[in-house]
Amino acid sequence: MQFKRLLDTLARSSAQAVTTLGAGQKEQDELKEYLYVETRIEKDFRDLLNSNLSSESVIFLCGSSGDGKSEILKRYYETYSDRIRFHLDATHAFKPDQDAIEALDQLFDEHRESDKPLVIGINVGMLFNFASQGHPRHENIRSAIESYLQSGDEISVSYKFLNFEQYPKFSIEDGKTGSSFISELFSRVVASNEKNPLHLAYLDAVRTKPSTLTLNYELLKHEQVRDRIVHLLLSARLKFDQFLSARALLDFVHHLICGPSLLFNNLFVVGHNDLSDVISHFDPCTIRSRSIDQFLIQHPLGIREEAFDEFQNSVQEALGIVDIESAGWLRFFYLFQDIAIGNNFHQRFKKDFEQPLYDRYIEIWRLHKSYDGSAEERQKLRSFYKDELVYALVRFGNRLDPSLTAKQHLFLCSRNGIFISAVADIKPDLKRIENEEMANIHEFPVCLKVGDEPLQTFNVNLSFLELVSKINDGYRPNKHDKNTIVILEEIVDDVIKVVIRSNKLMLSDGRQHVYLTNEIEDSEIVVGGVE
Structure with missing residues (x-):
């Protein structure tokens, strides 16, 4: 089959995107x-199919649209359909005038x-x-579903x-950062073996009519390129909780x-x-650094280093890439x-491409997990x-009176221009961290206590x-961070709900301050000056 037509079967809009029990074209x-x-x-x-299922058993293979439910069900339909009934898609009705809920009611009636x-x-x-x-x-099925969902x-x-x-x-x-599933899928797409229909179609296309398609396919053959793309997908998952x-x-x-440009542009378009x-949110063109800004400004003006010209020639010889604009480079x-x-001119920018925030997040996540x-x-x-x-919590809490942070106080409230604060002994609740369950990679549990009183887990x-x-670097949050x-x-x-019960409060008008101490044993409040 023609390379482009075979690639098009991968598209979401392709008729082959959704698996059914019918037969498609052979290729x-x-x-x-x-x-x-x-x-x-x-x-x-x-394993469930091979277990001792009774006639009353119902297996719900559930998830979201496009995650591969139908593909799995179809793979096991032929082997198991003589003793197990398969219903590939619960959104399908049995009759034109039937909605999905009515169809499920009918399905469970028949199952009974x-x-x-x-x-x-x-x-x-x-x-x-x-x-x-x-x-x-x-009702028994509805109750089972409700319990599972809750x-x-x-x-x-x-x-x-x-x-x-x-x-x-x-x-x-640790030692498992990435996605074995996505890496394996990408590897299969570009594998150079006779079992791969895409590889065979590519060989025919590159021999008869080389194009941007064949060039992009060749670029994707580089394992380091695929690893970098998987890293970007991981960043998208962590930053935006992106479903894949x-x-x-x-x-x-x-x-x-098959996109409108070369692969490295298609990635961010x-x-x-x-x-x-x-992924466009991680476009390297949006990174602000002296070397990146300088390259983006000087390249269109024709101001180029000799080292870059040498590198450009090497890229053309090795990969066949020519005529790229500055953003593409x-x-x-x-x-x-x-x-x-x-001459590895491109590796000069490696430091600019680093993502210290993501590396730090992974480090902190692992600390909580293990x-x-x-x-x-x-x-x-x-x-x-x-x-x-x-430190960030206290700075944020003291945004109306930053001087309190140095005193290890936390702002509680203000009355008639007087700020009221108290010492905030905030620390990690290590015992709770050790016992916390972590179900996913896009969040970790913050376990705090004030003194010996635990706070709820966030x-x-x-x-x-x-x-x-950003707060620790002096940033003041605004509506965009809501x-x-x-x-x-x-x-x-x-924290304030605990601290406000403190026996010692500080009152300040910005120029001077006094302390109020509740002497519980003597049933009196002591007023003091600067400590």
Whole structure:
């Protein structure tokens, strides 16, 4: 099949994007079969199918649109359909005048009379809908769904749930940073072997009609380039909690190769692909540094170093790339920063491309995930809480009177121009950190206590850590930070609720201050001056 036509089957808009039980064209089916990567959820699903399922059993394979439910179900339909009933898509009705809820009611009616277990591919949203709108005669199923959605508990052995959301595609644990699933998928797309239909079509295309498509395919063959793209997808997951379905990833690969420009531009271009729209936030052209700004300004003016001209010739000889504008070159530098080319002019910008915030987030996430009470980890956690998190909380809480921070006081309230504050002994609750469960990579639990009184646990994300870092650098949050500020304000409010019960308060008008001490044993309040 023609290279472009075969690539187009990867697009979200392709008729082959959604798997059904019908047969597609031979080449397209072969490509889908070749690109298929077995996941942990599929292994668990297979184990369930091979377990002792009763005729009352229902397996809900649930998740979001495009995550691969239908693909898994189709793979096991032929082998197991003689003893298990498969329903690939719970949004499909059996009759034109039937809605999805009515179709599920009918499906469960038929299952009640059947001697086969039932397997359903269903979106989480439809689970919610059936739990609230399904017919009362299926109250047992509705109750099982509701319990699972609320707490993750399976209250009946007859109803099993496998949810794609419980099988994250990324890991940031020590030694496992990245995504084995995405890396394997990308590797299969460009693998140079006869089992790969894309590779065979590429060989024919590059021999008869080389084009931007074949060049982009060649660029994607570099493992370091693919690793850099996976790193960008991880950044998008951490920063924006970006959902990545199998269908979206294949559509993304199609865009990288078939987009309007060369691969390194397609990666960051806006308006053509959902994932690239998100990744555009990490466009190296938006990084502000002296060397990057200088290159972006001087290159269009024809002001070039001899070293760059040599490098440009090396790129043309090695990769066949010519006539790139300054923004394209900078994106090329970013994507190929781990590959030696010519005089390696592009590696001058490596320091500018670093993402210290993301590296710090991963480090802090790992500390919370693996904390076991050891002296080394305890010291690292205490350092983070004291020097970064608590310091930012106190600075934010004292934004109306910054002088309180040096006194280790926290602003409580003001009355008639008088600021009232108290000492805030905020520290990490290490015991709770050790016992906290961490279900995903895009947040970690903040466990604090004031004195010996624990505060509620707050789950915070990369955006929160970014705001903490900016506050410590002197930044004053504004309306653009409102989503993250809410958590910051909640933590400060919780601290104040404890601190305000202090026996010693300080009153200040900006020029002088006095202390009020509640002498509990003597039942009197002592007024004092400067300590």
